[in-house]
Amino acid sequence: MHEGPTAEGAGLAGDRVVAVGSAARILVAATARALRGEDCADLGHSGPVSRFPGAPEPVRRAAATRAAGRVALTVAQAGEVDAARVARWFADQYPRQRYPGVVLGSPHGAAAHLAVALGVPWLPAGFEMSVHWTDGAVDRPGAALEHGAALAAPLLAANADVHLRQVHCPASRGPLSAVTVSLTARWRTLPAAYARFLAERLAPGAPVLLLRDARTWPVLDGGQGHSFQVGCPGSGLDPVDFDPDSHALRQVLRSAGGDDTCWEPPEVSAASGSAEHGVESGFELAARDFSTRQGHPLHRVLVPRPAALSAAVADLYRRWLRGAGKTGDRLVVECGRLLDPWQVVRAGMVPYWCENATRRSVDEAEWWLAGSEPFSSVDVLPEPPGMRSPALAGLPQWLAVAGFGRRRRALDRASARGYPVTSVPTRRATEVLRAQPYDLPVPPALGVTEALTVLRDSATYQGLLVS
Known part of the structure; x- marks a missing residue:
């Protein structure tokens, strides 16, 4: 994948922070290329497992985890993340011109197609990161929570405008959930780079479309800007399938190299919250307030399921x-x-x-x-x-x-x-x-x-x- 423009400032460049292959990264890249009249011929590379289609499961798992370790952030780098710089990196991928609108919000392939049909950019309301977990295990969600909370503290101290959602999902991430933790940073307000983009790149009166993934999932929220969920809607399973006595969970853990007898997920007291790709209410309110002040009507599309x-x-x-x-x-x-x-x-x-x-x-x-x-x-x-x-x-x-x-x-x-x-x-x-x-x-x-x-x-x- 081509490296995007790197903004000035401290911290890691956006292309280093945002997880390789994550939805937000791919969709911004694909949409920006389409608006330039280019295709995605330079995007992505075959993963290591593509070279071992007939290899035993342990061999393929080892290849996948080694590859994940090469691109994941180190623990030290997690503290250098600058969410404002990531927002600039997203916005700067689009051609510098006036647009008849913009699409914001949750990552969704159809949102990219919608944006291209409208001739407008798509900008995400958050981004995913993958961070090393040296002593990790696919079957220890409690330990994953402890490691994620330790990573979140310095990251949130430097980025007060984001909420961090950690997802431990062996059903969607497989053996990668044993060597890395997945963190989704969701902006609690409109990033300065987005506000500048709307002010400078939108035509007068151009509308703003906000797409919001409305799916919910059981969430453990400690109230410190870091929340945790076991499993995710994208796994194709239901929350009950991540209970210790679930037959589906046993199949998943065996495939990922885990042991179902070790599975002890943290107790979730709250019923449900928005799933990892939801949009923070503060982001929506800030986008609406800014759009109103600038004379851009905002329309919200609530999506109950991707289909x-x-x-x-x-x-x-x-x-x-x-x-x-x-x-x-x-x-x-x-x-x-x-x-x-x-x-x-x-x-x-x-x-x-x-x-x-x-x-x-x-x-x-x-x-x-x-x-x-x-x-x-x-x-x-x-x-x-x-x-x-x-x-x-x-x-x-x-x-x-x-x-x-x-x-x-x-x-x-x-x-x-x-x-x-x-x-x-x-x-x-x-x-x-x-x-x-x-x-x-x-x-x-x-x-x-x-x-x-x-x-x-x-x-x-x-x-x-x-x-």
């Missing part, structure tokens, strides 16, 4: 393409980091984004396809997670998604080879989409008013809340 926004944006793209005289009859089903907004627009395709390769995500894609007007072609890009989990969709289910195509039904072979234990880079999506026929010229940018109309139409059957 709701994916379906709404796919419907929006179909209408947008047909309004420009195109068929809107070719679909690409993307997954995780396997997306390329510019190549989607260049090919005149409709994008549907799955958050991950879990059965839950793929089920939702199938339901949407079953209720949609048929597509002449369906290309499917399943992202292998690099590990096994009882929540994952099998290749037959992905093939069933491709089967909705009337004339073309394609499941990417490179992604399917070694699924689910291998990994493929973001640029694999670019390679697949580059092979699609061109459908130029690119349609004129979609208007925000029209986009909001389609999103509101989707609210009645997808559950989106648009205000």
